[in-house]
Amino acid sequence: MIKPNDNSKLALKFGAGILAISVLSVSATQLAAMDTPSSLSFEQAVKRAQKNDPWLTGNIHQQSAIESMSRAVNTLPDPKVSITLANLPVNGFDFGQEGMTQTKVGFAQMFPRGDSLAIKSQQLKIQSEAFPYQRKDRESKVAVTVGSLWLDAYRVQQSIALIEKNRSLFLQLVDVAKVSYSSALGKTRQQDIVRAQLELTRLEDRLNLLAQQQNRYEGMLSQWLTKLSSSNSDVDNTFLTSNFALHNIVLKQKLPDIELLNKAEVLKESWLKPMALVQYFTNHPAVLAIEKQILATKTGINLAKQKYKPEWGVNASYGYRGDDAMGSSRADLFSVGVTFDVPIFTENRQDNELKSAISATEAVKTERILLIRQLLGTYSSAKGRLLRLKERQKLYSSRLLPQIHDQAEASLSAYTNDDGDFSEVVRSRIAVLNTEIDQLILNVEEQKIRLELNYLFIGSLNTANTPNNMNLNNSTQTAIVSGNK
Numbered sequence: 001m002i003k004p005n006d007n008s009k010l011a012l013k014f015g016a017g018i019l020a021i022s023v024l025s026v027s028a029t030q031l032a033a034m035d036t037p038s039s040l041s042f043e044q045a046v047k048r049a050q051k052n053d054p055w056l057t058g059n060i061h062q063q064s065a066i067e068s069m070s071r072a073v074n075t076l077p078d079p080k081v082s083i084t085l086a087n088l089p090v091n092g093f094d095f096g097q098e099g100m101t102q103t104k105v106g107f108a109q110m111f112p113r114g115d116s117l118a119i120k121s122q123q124l125k126i127q128s129e130a131f132p133y134q135r136k137d138r139e140s141k142v143a144v145t146v147g148s149l150w151l152d153a154y155r156v157q158q159s160i161a162l163i164e165k166n167r168s169l170f171l172q173l174v175d176v177a178k179v180s181y182s183s184a185l186g187k188t189r190q191q192d193i194v195r196a197q198l199e200l201t202r203l204e205d206r207l208n209l210l211a212q213q214q215n216r217y218e219g220m221l222s223q224w225l226t227k228l229s230s231s232n233s234d235v236d237n238t239f240l241t242s243n244f245a246l247h248n249i250v251l252k253q254k255l256p257d258i259e260l261l262n263k264a265e266v267l268k269e270s271w272l273k274p275m276a277l278v279q280y281f282t283n284h285p286a287v288l289a290i291e292k293q294i295l296a297t298k299t300g301i302n303l304a305k306q307k308y309k310p311e312w313g314v315n316a317s318y319g320y321r322g323d324d325a326m327g328s329s330r331a332d333l334f335s336v337g338v339t340f341d342v343p344i345f346t347e348n349r350q351d352n353e354l355k356s357a358i359s360a361t362e363a364v365k366t367e368r369i370l371l372i373r374q375l376l377g378t379y380s381s382a383k384g385r386l387l388r389l390k391e392r393q394k395l396y397s398s399r400l401l402p403q404i405h406d407q408a409e410a411s412l413s414a415y416t417n418d419d420g421d422f423s424e425v426v427r428s429r430i431a432v433l434n435t436e437i438d439q440l441i442l443n444v445e446e447q448k449i450r451l452e453l454n455y456l457f458i459g460s461l462n463t464a465n466t467p468n469n470m471n472l473n474n475s476t477q478t479a480i481v482s483g484n485k
Helices: 004-026 042-051 054-073 116-128 131-182 190-225 263-267 274-281 285-308 350-416 422-456 474-482
Strands: 080-086 102-111 228-230 238-240 312-320 333-340
Touching: 042 131, 042 190, 054 116, 054 131, 116 285, 131 190, 131 285, 131 422, 190 422, 263 350, 274 350, 285 350, 350 422
Parallel strands: none
Antiparallel strands: 080 102, 102 312, 228 238, 312 333
């Protein structure tokens, strides 16, 4: 015959056993979630964003426009033809009355200064060669931006999953606390029940906060994954060409492992000297694009020097004269001439135009210096953060997480054996949850830093400095997110 007190004791022991099983099931950092066919993977997000980026299409059109203009400017200006009825007498408007009356057809052709046409064409051609580098830099930046957004959304999604599983655990904690409180043998106090319910409410608040963050990252991510297009009609109407969802984006459950470009140099404790790093960054697409701008502005200096040369023009005319009043034939007239300007007052125009072109070149050179300094600073920051992050990950996996789990199991075991405090069980479970979320944040942050570093070394995938070698094949497009050469 089981006594009432025995019933309470058995219920308490049963609840504690269920709680122990729950602790073991939640302690794993890998969540047993199943991917669906519609789940969005990391690489799928990056490739789709690069494919749907209208900036790349606009950049191609800009390059085509400048290339066409470079061919157009290397052409002489159109000749001018004039037709004139000259010296017609107004007292009778008789074509044969006066000897100077004639019908005159003229032709004029101007020749620009020096080699200005060829130099202008060369300048535009050099400018057009910067666009492939700009597109490669853009695709790399899109990979970093979209990849970081995907990783942030992944972090939020996995944090929600962790909290949801721990939420069920805290529900069981409340039930166990109530059983223990109702039992004469239990040590649970009313404040312990209130504490468990309070922590459960806090978990619900954290879930709401994470849901807000999830909506934010999904919205930012969807703008890159949604494809919009313009119609070819006279009125530019924009319409949607893809059915990608703008919310409730389901991500793959696996965190990507991005392989580092120049892994040996990045992970070494020793640091390269700045000049050695500059050699890496001089092949970066953004730097190469600026170098093309420098060459174009240098060509502008030669173009300004052509202003010191005269501009030539040739004109010719043929005048037809009719017979005179007596019926005698009169000779037709032919005229030919050359015109040119004399650039002798160059102080206020040509000299200042040349100075302007030189200053423009120097200004673009400073942009290149600033960009390389920025790349050096970004590398220094990213490498330092990555090295410290690896140390923290090692500390979490080798010591902190095992110790946190041991503490949680010990506090639960003590409470089960009526030798512990219920509030300590709650605190230890919160510590486990927070530590697992912190480890998740560390793992996601590592991948984001790897994205940054791969962007810096994207130039190592294509060291040739000619636009012909800048075609963006699939391996180059995804190298920044996979690290494969």
